[in-house]
Amino acid sequence: MKDQFILEALEVTFEYSDGTKALDGVNMLIEKGKKTAVLGPNGAGKTTLFLHFNGILKPKSGKILYNREEIKYNRTELTKLRKNVGIVFQNPDIQLFSASVYQEISFGPMNLDIPENVVKEKVEKVMKQMKIIDVKDKPTHFLSYGQKKSVSIADIIVMEPEVIILDEPTVYLDPNHVQEIMSVFDKLIEEGKTIILSTHDVDFAYSWADYIYVMKNGKVVAKGEPEVIFTNVKELDWRDLRKPMLLEIYEILKEKGIIDENSIPKNIEELKKYIK
Amino acid sequence: MLIDNYSYTNRMYNVHPVEKLLFAFLTMILCFVFDIYTNIAVIILMFMITVLKAKIPGKVYIKLMLIPFSFLMISVLTIIINVIGDKSAALISLDIFEVTLGITPKGISTAVTLFFRTLAVVSCLYFLVLTTPVVDIIDILKKLKIPSLFLELLQLTYRLIFVLFDAAGEVYTSQNSRLGYATLENSYRSLGLLISSLFIKSYKDSQDLYVALEARCYNGELKVISKDYRFCYRNLIFIVLIELVLISTSILLRR
Numbered sequence: 196m197k198d199q200f201i202l203e204a205l206e207v208t209f210e211y212s213d214g215t216k217a218l219d220g221v222n223m224l225i226e227k228g229k230k231t232a233v234l235g236p237n238g239a240g241k242t243t244l245f246l247h248f249n250g251i252l253k254p255k256s257g258k259i260l261y262n263r264e265e266i267k268y269n270r271t272e273l274t275k276l277r278k279n280v281g282i283v284f285q286n287p288d289i290q291l292f293s294a295s296v297y298q299e300i301s302f303g304p305m306n307l308d309i310p311e312n313v314v315k316e317k318v319e320k321v322m323k324q325m326k327i328i329d330v331k332d333k334p335t336h337f338l339s340y341g342q343k344k345s346v347s348i349a350d351i352i353v354m355e356p357e358v359i360i361l362d363e364p365t366v367y368l369d370p371n372h373v374q375e376i377m378s379v380f381d382k383l384i385e386e387g388k389t390i391i392l393s394t395h396d397v398d399f400a401y402s403w404a405d406y407i408y409v410m411k412n413g414k415v416v417a418k419g420e421p422e423v424i425f426t427n428v429k430e431l432d433w434r435d436l437r438k439p440m441l442l443e444i445y446e447i448l449k450e451k452g453i454i455d456e457n458s459i460p461k462n463i464e465e466l467k468k469y470i471k
Numbered sequence: 472m473l474i475d476n477y478s479y480t481n482r483m484y485n486v487h488p489v490e491k492l493l494f495a496f497l498t499m500i501l502c503f504v505f506d507i508y509t510n511i512a513v514i515i516l517m518f519m520i521t522v523l524k525a526k527i528p529g530k531v532y533i534k535l536m537l538i539p540f541s542f543l544m545i546s547v548l549t550i551i552i553n554v555i556g557d558k559s560a561a562l563i564s565l566d567i568f569e570v571t572l573g574i575t576p577k578g579i580s581t582a583v584t585l586f587f588r589t590l591a592v593v594s595c596l597y598f599l600v601l602t603t604p605v606v607d608i609i610d611i612l613k614k615l616k617i618p619s620l621f622l623e624l625l626q627l628t629y630r631l632i633f634v635l636f637d638a639a640g641e642v643y644t645s646q647n648s649r650l651g652y653a654t655l656e657n658s659y660r661s662l663g664l665l666i667s668s669l670f671i672k673s674y675k676d677s678q679d680l681y682v683a684l685e686a687r688c689y690n691g692e693l694k695v696i697s698k699d700y701r702f703c704y705r706n707l708i709f710i711v712l713i714e715l716v717l718i719s720t721s722i723l724l725r726r
Contacts, residue, residue, distance in 0.1 A: 249686055274688050282686045288637070289676055290683040294630045295606045298695035305695060306688035314696055332698070334479055334604065336633035350687065 201227040201358055201389050202248055202280070206257035209243060209413075217243040219413040220257070225358070225391055230384060232400040233393040234436060235410035241393040242285070244410070245360050248391075249280040278307055281351035285362040287343035294334045296327065296346055303354040321353040324379060341372040348376065352383070359383065361392040365399065377403070401425060401439035402462045409436060422459040441466060472636070473531070478604040483525040487700040488607035489614075494710045495599040501714065502591040505721040507584055510591035512717065517594035525602045532597070539593050543586060550582040605629050610697045623693045627680075634676065639669055 202225040209218040217240045225231050233241050246252040247259050250266055250273045259266045261276055281303075284290045293299040300321060304314045322328045325345045330338055338346065344364070351359060365373050380390055394400050400407055401421045409417040409424070417424055425442050445466060448454045453470065460466040478484075483491065498517070502510055522529045551574055558564050561573030599608075609622055609629075642665050646652065651661035681689075 246682070246686075251682055251685055270690075274690070277686060277688045282683075284679075284683050284686075286679075288634050289679045292627060292630055292680060292684060292693070293606075293695060294604075294626070294633075295695075295698070297698055298606070301696035302684075302693065303687040306690060311696060318696070332479075332484075334475075334606065335630065336637075337479065354687065 199227040200224045200260075201262060202391075203260040203263075204244065204247065204254075204257070205260065207244070207247060207254040207259065208256045209240075209247065209252060209254050217413055218247075218254070221410075221413070221415055223408055223415060223418075225389060226406065227389055228384065228387050229389060229405040230380070230403060231389075231391045231406045231408065232404035233391065233408045233410060234395070234397065234400055235393075235416075239410040240413040241410055242362055243413075245282055245362060245391070245393070248358070248360060249282050250276050251282075274307075278354055279357045281354055281356035281359050283348050283351050283359065283361045283364060285366065287340070287347040290347045290350065291335045291343060294336065296322075296331050296333060296335060296338075299335060299346060300349050300353050303350055307354065317353050317355075321349045324352065324382075325349040326375065341368055344368060344372070345376070348379070352379075356388070358389040358391065361390070363393050363395070365394060365396060397425075397437055398439045398441065401441065422461070426459065445469075474535070474600055475605070477527055477531070477601050481525040481527055481602050483602040484604070485700075486602070486706060487702050488603050488611050489700075490702065490706050490710065491599060491603050492608075492611055494713075495595045497710070497714050498717070499592055499595040501717050501721070502588055502595065505717075506725070507587050508724050509717060509721040510584075510587040512720070513591040514587070514594050516713070516717075517591075517598045521594075521598050521601055525598075527601050532601075535597055535601075536590070536594065539589065543589055547582045547586050550585060551578050553578050607698075613697075619692065626693065631673070631676075635669060635673055638672055639665065642668060 202223075204221050204223040207218050207221045208216070210216050219240075221240070221244060223233075223244065233244075235241055243252065247254055250259075250268060253268055261280065266272070266276060291299055293302065297318065300318045301314055304317055305311075309317075319328075322331055325348060327342060327345050327349060330342055330346075335343065335346065344367075348361070348364070364376060368376070383390060404421055407417075407419060407421050407424050408415055421439075425438055441460060441463060445454075445460055448470070449456075456469040460469060498513055502513055518529075518532065521527050522532055552572055553575065555561055555564065555571055555573040555575060558571060558573065560575050560577075561571075562576060562579075564571055564573035566572075606626075606629075609626055612625075613619070613622055646661045646665065650657065652658045684693075
């Protein structure tokens, strides 16, 4: 259903206290239960926008809607919002405040006034899900970068939010870890959660996302389904974004008459099927 | 950092922290109440438990014990050598201008007592810090109703030491790879830059950390659940027995 938007940013403008305009009339609609990727160069305003979605930053003008209702910036409403919209920050070393993995993960649910024994169950469950059960007794400073990242994602999943926002989750991770994290995301999508992530990896965004937004200089410059955005959109400035490799190969193969399939392949398996 | 590593990897990591704290502090009190023989016994006891039971390498333990040694030697010397008025009580005396410096038997016995008492108390503390992670110690302090503001500061400081330490290491390596420490002059300049950049970085990080906490519904209190430990009655009985043996032999030897 098209009208099922869980998060909406309408004409959002934001300025930092030093006067730099971080967001300039951003419109972004996030569909419930879908995978949305936000692409764009550094400094495009992706992180700033994410901080608006969970009420950390308040727009200078424009509004943010959660479940079709405008966000209210008082303590109880914000707590409710932040329970439902979780952000995984880019640098796990900043997000992890506790020296103990177990304590770290228990922080979020403890703030939601959930009884301790329930929190314990949730923490155990999420540690299994993120495959970090074997490091639960280790201090956070003993962990590898990938493990820290998994803990920082567990931090958020344990609060069982409806929307999970991830700020460049795949950066610095080895392919193995990326794969693992992706399978966790797939499961969350199956459970009906909504995922938004920012990335610089167009190949990844192309095959993963249901919908893509491209931001630049605090504005949304393009949006659309991955197949559409990379093939049809004219206003896209290709200096900021390159075409996914898969799409380039598909276009070359089609031009040379090697394949005559008209539907655009979403991943390498689909492309393989076209080449007989 | 060395002590911190061992506190998580030693074989007594899973023992209830309260048991370890109780053992360390009870023994420490005995060190103050009784005299030199008890203190020597405690030094040996703590060495055996830390090295044989908690499996901290003996070399490491002795190295750690040598750290307070140098301070201790200096203070012991100043206690042994005193300004004295009466030369007849002194074993050796020396006149320097108007002052008489000397060593008295009383001074020696005070110094020896102090020497062993300090080592004994230090070994109790080493036992505690080598077997119990800071996280657990903070937990106990929480149960002892120490103000949470203080404990939260402790918790954040402890975590951020490692973040800052890593950052410092990275900056150092990158400076070093650009000959930042090639000459003495360069070294001073690089060190200055390193410290100032760390200061700015930690300020920025602290703000980011606050945002990250806020995003998880932080409301001014760091509420977390700690690891579950169970009391082991065998350990408790063991602690009581050891303390009783120490007390009774000390009283007997005193006569």
